[in-house]
Amino acid sequence: MEDDKGVVARFVIGKSSNREDSLDKGIDTENSQSNDFLVLEDCVEAPEETPKKAKLFFAYAAEKWDAEFYAKVNDDIYVNIDALAAALVAHLDKPRIYIGCMKSGEVFSEQGQKWYEPDWWKFGDKKSYFRHASSEMYVISQALAKFISINRYILRTYAHDDVSAGSWFIGLDVKHVDDSKFCCSSWSSGAICAGV
Numbered sequence: 001m002e003d004d005k006g007v008v009a010r011f012v013i014g015k016s017s018n019r020e021d022s023l024d025k026g027i028d029t030e031n032s033q034s035n036d037f038l039v040l041e042d043c044v045e046a047p048e049e050t051p052k053k054a055k056l057f058f059a060y061a062a063e064k065w066d067a068e069f070y071a072k073v074n075d076d077i078y079v080n081i082d083a084l085a086a087a088l089v090a091h092l093d094k095p096r097i098y099i100g101c102m103k104s105g106e107v108f109s110e111q112g113q114k115w116y117e118p119d120w121w122k123f124g125d126k127k128s129y130f131r132h133a134s135s136e137m138y139v140i141s142q143a144l145a146k147f148i149s150i151n152r153y154i155l156r157t158y159a160h161d162d163v164s165a166g167s168w169f170i171g172l173d174v175k176h177v178d179d180s181k182f183c184c185s186s187w188s189s190g191a192i193c194a195g196v
Contacts, residue, residue, distance in 0.1 A: 007081055008065055011036055012057045014043035050135075051157035051164035059152045062145035068092060071139045072165070076196045077184050079137065083192045087181060088139065094175050097141045098165075100133025102178035117159045131176060132166025136184040137193045144169065 002008050016023040031037040040056045043049055054072055061070045069088050073079055091097050107127040109120035123129060140148075148155065148168060157164040169176070184193035 005081055005085065007085070008067070009036070010038035011075065012038045012040065012053060014040050014045035014049055014053055017044050017046065048159075050161040051159070054161040054165055055148060055152055055155060055157060055168075058140065058145045059149040062142065062149040066142075067145075068142055069139050070142070070145045071137065072135075072161070073137045073193070074135060074184075077136050077193050078196050079193050080191070083181070083190065084139075087179065087192060091141075091177070095141060095143045096173060097175045097177060098133065098138065098144060098169050099140075099177040099179055099182060100138030101136070101180065101183035102131050102176060103134055104129045104131050115160065117163070119158055129163055130166060130170055131178075132162050134183065135160065135162035136195070137182055138162070138165065139182075140165075140169075144172075144174065147172070 013027065027037055027039060031039065038057065038060065040053060040060065043053050043056050057072065058070055061067070069091075071079075071084070088099075091099065105128065107117050107120045107123045107129055108115045109127060110116065111118075117123075120127060151168075155164075155168050158167065181190055181192045183191075184195050
């Protein structure tokens with residue numbers, strides 16, 4: 001895919017909480033054969049680490065690969081690479097772009113709720129998130145990935161990676177593109193992604 005389509009795809013994972021255990025060694029062995037993992041050394045593989053993992057992925061990708069766009073995709077999402085490439089071509093002239101299935105919604109303030117946000121009080125009296133792309137899949141331009149890379153040590157993360165990414169761009173001069181083809185919850189004609 002890298003040579004044919006110019007697309008680099010990697011499974012992005014953190015290290016085991018028990019460094020260098022059998023899980024880490026198993027990934028290292030598989031990766032030496034397939035080269036399809038990107039192991040983030042400064043991230044522990046755990047659900048609560050997904051916002052940090054997204055930030056470190058974009059920072060690493062911007063430093064490693066010179067690309068027009070970088071996409072974050074959940075591991076249970078199927079992506080039509082040709083449809084994705086065709087959709088992105090229309091945005092090559094926009095240097096600071098954030099594309100996805102945009103949403104906003106309730107901020108859950110009760111501990112124990114599935115989508116609990118410990119910093120819920122920072123989102124105002126209506127307790128509603130700002131517009132941000134769904135975590136299933138979103139794409140950012142090279143300039144935004146470089147912004148994340150340069151500022152990774154001061155960019156705040158929240159409980160969820162999609163909200164965290166949205167917060168990094170809210171105060172910048174960024175073109176937000178709400179594209180239903182990036183809504184992965186159901187496969188439809190012309191869709192770019194679908195849940196597996």
